[in-house]
Amino acid sequence: MLYSFRELRRKLGIQEEKAVKEVTKHFNPEAVKLDNRKKYLSSNSGFTSGERRSHLITFSDYLCMYLFSFAGVLPDRGFADYETLQPHLKYSNRGDLGDEIKIYKYGRPNYDRDKKALESFTSTVRRDVRSVFANIVVYMIFDDHEVTDDWNLTEANQTNLRTSPIGKQVQINALSTYLLCQHWGNQPHRVESRLLNKIQKMALNPTKVNRQPLETLCDNYWGYVLEQKPPVVVLDTRTQRVFSGDELALMSPDRLLMVGEQVKTLKRTSSLVVISPTPVYGFTEAEVIQLRLGEKLKTFVDREPWVASEFALRTLQAILSQTPGVKDIILFSGDVHYAFSRRQVLENSGITMWQLCSSAACNSPVGGNKGLELLKKVVNTFQKKRTPYLVPQNGKKTIVTSDKNIGELSLYSELHPVKATLYCRRPDGSRYRMIYNLINPKTYADKPQK
Known part of the structure; x- marks a missing residue:
């Protein structure tokens, strides 16, 4: 080249x-x-x-x-x-x-x-x-x-x-x-x-x-806001980072407050779309490992989840909740080289956060799907609380995939999220879809322990 x-x-x-x-x-x-x-x-x-x-x-x-x-x-x-x-x-x-x-x-x-x-x-x-x-x-x-x-x-x-x-x-x-x-x-x-x-x-x-x-x-700061239906907030999580000891905030408090001022002025809407290159709510099993590794291994595992700073994560939740009339916040993310979806309901406001992560279109992680499944089993051996991942409702049993994929969101005319779809391609070239029902969602946390 x-x-x-x-x-x-x-x-x-x-x-x-x-x-x-x-x-x-x-x-x-x-x-x-x-x-x-x-x-x-x-x-x-x-x-x-x-x-x-x-x-x-x-x-x-x-x-x-x-x-x-x-x-x-x-x-x-x-x-x-x-x-x-x-x-x-x-x-x-x-x-x-x-x-x-x-x-x-x-x-x-x-x-x-x-x-x-x-x-x-x-x-x-x-x-x-x-x-x-x-x-x-x-x-x-x-x-x-x-x-x-x-x-x-x-x-x-x-x-x-x-x-x-x-x-x-x-x-x-x-x-x-x-x-x-x-x-x-x-x-x-x-x-x-x-x-x-x-x-x-x-x-x-x-x-x-x-x-x-x-x-x-x-x-x-390269983030921006699109005043459309539904409105879109695009976050720059690269250039405004704050490091404090072992803690990493993907955006500084000042930038988060600036975003808060922008969303407060948006027209009343039931849904808000937020683009965060790094997932706001990640694949917990990977993040547990990332957060426990030392400085020398940070670049090896890309240690940069939002949860690396509890304060920054809570601040982001609070400012996005200030959007007038909002009931559903849809989070689009990528970066991590695998795809998953999860739901988080904010206790104080009842607002539903839908984390839809589509990654990657090209580069799969080391170990692929078998590695992700092994990681999930190992980490879940030590933690009892189950993460509320969305479970596909078209017969697919997996909750996370490293296969190449592109995501799609479907909305009602009233802008309520209805369905999320991951269009996936296996290494052998065969294709499949992971379809999530966002009206009557099923989550991994709902499934009984084995």
Whole structure:
């Protein structure tokens, strides 16, 4: 992909961008081997991904990835062949002196596998994704992978990304292209032309001087409210985090109160839709493990549930309950690489919170469904209280799945939630649905203990 992006960058008229390793040291990402960027992106700079050998760095990297992911845009000749890529790949020498051979870490089998997957993806994007974007209203909010894996997951990660020269540069490039390719469409009237001009200036001449005016993007709150029927509150749970010892609040008290002021002014409604990239009410069995692991293992298990700060969770519940006339709050989430649904009734108000989590469309967790089932059994051995997961009412026995899936919510004309559906696909390609009745729901907590 990076090789294709180089050609696309030149076609777009964007200049090469030097990356800042240290205050006085620079390097040219395009002069680095395609699979050797890892040595410039250390954990001390805020990069903890295990896949950073070909990590995106420059503005054109991120922009070209959006063009490819959303529209299948590639250079005219498509993907380069393996022989063309070889001079740009990392290798080691093996054999006796004078009879050495080059051993490439990214070999032809890797190339053939990836090329097949990318060509299939390209065909789908050009045929189906473009059609969806052209005919359906789409709203978006980032999670960590729009910038880097584990973005702001821990206090150390957040500090390193904000203070290291390369971390700051990558964040600015990632958020600039996020604004252009995702956020601009969410609320176009709120994106000022002055900001777009700054991004254009940096794109045409990507220097440190032209990046500096965009550093404020790293502190922006990117959430927004859609005043429609039903109204939608989209939360930014990445950039406003507060760390206090072992506690993590996904949003600061000030930002939560700001959201509270916004929902209080909404027109009277019986239902409210809330987009929280991280589930508000998670898969308890996974969260129990996450909360008990130490600092060094936080990035391994993505320790970032809302319940990591009881105060932040209760505050969120309270402010959303201030929505005039609300009886049902539907929470859409993803991020966690598995899907489930659950119901939570707030004691004081009687408001029903419906947590609908659809994840992932592509990347399943280690162990898959068997691993999730084993985790559930192990944790439930030690805890007696059963989590109120929704049980599918179309014969499916599972309450959580790691199979690829996309979720759908059905509402009455009066905007009451009626049905939630997960459209799932197994590793063998076969498909099934998990259908939840939201009028007469059955929950895992209702089932008798065995």
